[in-house]
Each structure stands twice: as C-alpha cells, then as structure tokens.
Amino acid sequence: MSDKIDAVLHEERSIAPPTDFARSARYSAEQYRELYAQSLADPDTFWSKAADELHWFRRWDQVLDWQEPHARWFVNGQTNMAYNALDRHVQAGRGDKRAIVWEGEDGEVRTYTYAELLREVQRAANVLESLGVKAGDRVTVYLPLIPEVVISLLACARIGATHSVVFAGFSVSALADRIENAQSRLLITADAGYRRGAQVPLKANADRAAESAPSLQQMLVVARAGAAVEMEPGRDVWWHEAMAQAGTEHQAVPLDSEHPLFVLYTSGSTGKPKGILHTTGGYMVSLHLTTGAVFDLKDDDLLWCTADVGWVTGHSYTVYGPLLNGATVMIYEGAPNQPDWGRYWDIIQRHKVSILYTAPTAIRSFMRAGDEIPERFDLSSLRLIGSVGEPINPEAWMWYRRVIGGDRCPVIDTWWQTETGSIMLTTLPGAFPSKPGTAGLPMFGVDPAIVTRDGEEVGPGEGGLLVLRRPWPSMLRTVYGDDDRYRKTYWGEIPHVYFAGDGARRDSDGYITVMGRVDDVLNVSGHRLGTMEIESALVSHPAVAEAAVVGRPDDVKGECVVAFVLPQVGHTVDPAELRQHVAREIGALARPDAIYVADALPKTRSGKIMRRFLRQVAAGQQITGDTSTLEDPSVLERLQTTPAQ
Ligand code: WTA
Helix, strand or coil, X not given: CHHHHHCCXXXXXCECCCHHHXXXXXXXXXXXXXXXXXXXXXXXXXHHXXXXXXXXXXXXXXXXXXXXXXXXXXXXXXXXXXXXXXXXXXXXXXXXXXXXXXXXXXXXXXXXXXXXXXXXXXXXXXXXXXXXXXXXXXXXXXXXXXXXXXXHHHHXXXXXCEEEECCCCECHHHHHHHHHHHCCCEEEEECCEEECCEEECHHHHHHHXXXXXXXXXXXXXECCCCCCCCXXXXXXXXXXXXHHHXXXXXXXXXXXXXXXXXXXXXXXXXXXXXXXXXXXXHHHHHHHHXXXXXXXXXXXXXXXXXXXXXXXXXXXXXXXXXXXXXXXXXXXXXXXXCCXXXXXXXXXXXXXXXXXXXXXXXXXXXXXXXXXXXXXXXXXXXXXEXXXXXXXXHHXXXXXXXXXXXXXXXXXXXXXXXXXXXXXXXXXXXXXXXXXXXXXXXXXCCCEEEECCCCCECCCCCCEEEXXXXXXXXXXXXXXXXXXXXXXXXHCCCCCCEEEEEEEEECCCCCEEEXXXXXXXXXXXXXXXXXXXXXXXXXCCCCEEEEEEEEEEECCCEEEEXXXXXXXXXXXXXHHHHXXXXXXXXXXXXXXXXXXXXXXXXXXXXXXXXXXXXHHHHCCCCCCCCCCCECCCHHHXXXXXXXXX
C-alpha cells in the first residue's frame, strides 16, 4: 500500500466555482454544511425528508434498523422503483418530457418521452409475467447499450424480479458463471451488438453459456443487428414478437423496501466475482438525492453518463438516478472513437448535452488524440462535467476543464463503488472550490475516515485506508449467496466500519483524495478486475503451470494487466494465444498487455507470491524493499532480464 500512497502527487491548485453557476446552484456551502450536519446528527429526520419526495404505497415504520453488518432501511415501507421513475412523472403531467435520447453507433436516433417509456415498460412487464417471471426471480440481462436495456431493468423492477446485468463485453464463461450464481431463470439478450462497426455475437454466446447454466429456462431476444441466430423452440422468444402481443397497461407491484432490486457482479481480491446485492427503498432514496445534488440537476438538462449499463455507473446514473428525477438522459451505444475521436463532441453539439459524466481513461484517450478534435465542435451547451471510476490525475483534470469544459464548467470528481450504490465523495459544484485530482467532501449521511489497519485515524495529509463509519441507504446488503464473504470483506477487515479497499488521504480542508486499491484488485480503464480471476484464467490454459498477475501504471488505461507465467513441463507458452485465452475466459478487458514467461516466481518461504516485487519488475523499476523473506532472491534478478512479450 505504501508504494501507492507515496506515489501520489501533492496537488495544491484550488479552483473556485464559477460565479454564474454558484448563483443558481442547488446548494451553497452553508446549506451543504447545515444539511450534512443534520444528516449525521439526526439521520431519521434527514432521510425521512429525502424519502418523502418519492412515492410509497405504504410508509415505513422505522428509518433504519442496523444490526451490524446488516441494515434495513425504511423498514416495512412499500414502494416500487419503476413507479417512481416513470408513473410518478406521467401522473404529474410530465409525460411529454423526453426521458431518453438514444443514439446508435450507426447514427440512428430514437427518443422516448416519459409516457412512451412507461408504455414500453408496462408492455415488457407484461411480457415477463407471461413468461412466468415472478417477484423474487432473477433475470440476467446481457444486452448492448440500447433502449431495451433500460426497459428491461425497469420492467424487472416493476414486477419485483431481481436483475443481474452482465456487461456485453464479457465472455461465455463469465456469463455462464453469473447466470448460475444468481440462479437466473430468464436471460434477456440480443441477436448481436455493435462495437466499432463489428458485430458481437451475443445470442451465440448466450447459447453456449446456457449449456453450462441449468437454471436458465428461457431467453428473450432483442433483434438489434439483423444477425442470423438459432432460436430454440420452447426456450427462445423474440422480444419484438412478445412485445407486440403484450398489453400496455400494468400496475406496478408494491414491494417491500428491502426487496432485492439487483445483483451486479464485481471483482474482489479473492475468488470469483461477487454478486453485490442492492435492495429497493434505500437505493432509490440515495439515487434520487445524489443525482439531483451532485449534478445540480435543472429541468432542461440533458445528462449524459457515458458508462455502459453493464457497470454500476450505468445502473445508477444512466438509468435510475436521472429517471427518478424526471431528467432527460442521453445514451450512446458505441465506442468513443467510432468513426473517430470526435464522436462524443459531435453528440454533445448535435443533441446539446448539458452534463457530461465520464471516466478518466476516456479523458486521457481524448487528450492523447489532440485538442484540435474537440476544438472543432461547439461544446457551449455543457455546463457541468464529471469524472468517475478511478483516480483522475491532475493533468487530465485540468485538460478536461479547459478543453471540454471551456474553463467555464465546474468539474466534479466522484468517488464511489458498486458496493456503495451511489456517489459517496464529491465536491458539490457551485458550493465549493475544486481541487484537481481530489474527490472532495462526503455526501449527506456519509461518514468517512482515513485509518490505519488497526482502525486508528491518521492525521491530515497522511495516507491510510478509506472506511465509512455508518450505514447509508444505498449500501450493498450482502454478497449474493455468500453472506460470510460480505461480513469478512466489508465489515471484518477493520472492526465496526465498512472497508472500501481503497487508500486515501484527507487534507486540512476535509477534502479526500482517493488513491486507488490497496488490495489485489486492478482498475483497468475504470473497470475492476481481480488478479485472482485473471490468474485462474491463465492457469486454465494447458501450457501454464502457474501464474501471477499485477497491474502496471498506464498512461491511458490507468492500469494495465501484466502476467508472469511458468510454463507447464514440456509445453511452450505462446503469448498471443494466451491473451486470446484470457479474453475467452473473462473478456477482452482482462487481456494482459505484457506476459513474462518465467522459470520461477518470487515466493516467500511459506509459498506466498510477493506481488510487490512483480509490480516493480513490470514497471521496469529498481527492486526496493526487503527481499530476504524470499525463498530464492535470485529469481528477481532473472525476471529483470526476462523480456516482456
Ligand atoms: C475506484 C465505480 C478514485 C476505487 C463507480 C473504487 C475511484 C473502485 C473513483 C470502484 C474516484 C472509483 N477516484 N478512485 N473518483 N471512483 N474509483 O465498483 O478504487 O466499478 O474502489 O465502481 O473504483 O469501482 P466500481
């Protein structure tokens, strides 16, 4: 951990919020301070007020029931996420407002008003029910970024089915594992998706995944790309055919506040990806609150969160948060460089996007492509720009503000996780000056601390572990099917606090800078990958006897995957084939950038691989630190002269 913390730049710049923006902002510094203080001193009042802005079929009896590490929020309340995201707005006469502006990679544009989206969701809810899906059943969603993904999620939420979205870039075996773990009975997929002009054969992948996922009984298939697919009679149904027959009336089902809304798999430092479980009421209240506050939402905003719905950012800030607020969202199906690196700017100019929320890895790619590309476009519709997913280096932050934000838009860096469900740390735009590279202050009700391994708080400016000292409404409730792992990973590392797995420090103004993972989780282009997962994929190849994976700093991806492999006796390792193998086992994003074929790995006498040294080898650095615990220190010398392939 200390290598990472020492490596962080000490950034001194501070940029005041633009006066115009501040004048009409939702929160001033004083208002934030007052509300934040209330949220900690009297959470019942604070959260009751936040929840009362939404519709409840039955009001809760108790705001929070906390039996560490298990929380129940808005106890015995009954509500429905889809009702709050759609019906509520239509009933209030806002049915004609645009909910979604969608653009395909091929340039096709589709828009849905709230009334239209509600009709589609009602239809889809009827389709799910006609297929026998009931409240509490799990539905896996493996779709490209098309409107049907939003409709599917909301239809599940409407009937109380728990959705589990699997990113369409994941492989057959990753998909099969997730279907099996969730015991999903239905899979919603498409014939194929588009990525950089090419077709991704989603249905064919789904067919293969189904072979090793016996829980799966049915597939609903969206015709997106006109790809030839095999439909298995009795199991597979075309989305458009089922939708054409379904009625457009559907009553949203009142669900308990703690009814499971979704499972989303994310990587941890050990074992297979874990299914992070989120429930209904608390997640809904946090998303409604944070989207309004952090993005300073106004009625005429067009909010574009560029994340795919396959990740938590897409769940929370493409789908649920904005729709709960009755906002209009921009959704773009494809890659940022399709047909060239001007695509995002072209979309912003044509659709007049006012809020952009994207990831540092994308920002660094744009920077590398050159200022002259965004400079060709009119980006004056933007009024706020945000970042999420990994630490943003101050230079990328400054570039983002200057070139994309025209030195006029506040930049918000937001720290949160799949587990936290909603934004936990940020610098509220208009209220506070921002510091490049620093997320900022806690959101309402969030009680962070920076501590040592023993739970002792460290002083201002000192690095330590980021923990959250009290439960919050959108917190994960458990790891699906493995509550023990939930207890141990999140509430067992440091007594009585939520352990985020990140290193951080807090400055004398209270701003928190999150520096990155302190465990064996990599962050590649803003996506979490466990070293263990990639190592298991590598050793499942017949030519590999043993493997160790570490991250290496990368200018664009933030971190890239470097693998050290020992060949199986009598085999030679072909790095190209091994990369393909990893892409097949997990997905292209896990593909190693460099592979070292080694004759031994640096291990302690007890057999533990010392990844710290491998990180130094991978980065081409001097080996520093105590090597005396290694069983054979000469391994390191040999590795340093081994060429990466
Ligand atoms: C990292 C994405 C620094 C962090 C919403 C965290 C960040 C992990 C930031 C969660 C940020 C996310 N600054 N680091 N603003 N945002 N991270 O679950 O390491 O995909 O633990 O959720 O991303 O990634 P996840």
